[in-house]
Amino acid sequence: MLIALRDDRHLLNDPEGILSGRYQADELAIAEEAHTETSLYPGGFTVEGFMDAVEKEAVWEEAGY
Numbered sequence: 001m002l003i004a005l006r007d008d009r010h011l012l013n014d015p016e017g018i019l020s021g022r023y024q025a026d027e028l029a030i031a032e033e034a035h036t037e038t039s040l041y042p043g044g045f046t047v048e049g050f051m052d053a054v055e056k057e058a059v060w061e062e063a064g065y
Contacts, residue, residue, distance in 0.1 A: 004053045007045065010038045012059070 003009060040053045053059065 001054065003059050004040060004050060007040050009040055009059050009061075 003012065040058055041049045043049075
């Protein structure tokens with residue numbers, strides 16, 4: 001629920017490479033871009049969008065990494 005509420009699905013897939021050991025200092029810009037591309041709410045957060053994301057378990061969908 002918290003991941004969906006904060007729109008942090010991108011953190012589940014380690015796009016920054018922290019867990020895999022691929023992290024580099026300039027990866028912050030890449031991480032921000034990844035977050036934008038994988039947003040649960042591309043048109044902006046709404047209560048309806050949040051409920052839909054939770055009901056469809058969208059947080060756990062493959063984010064395309």
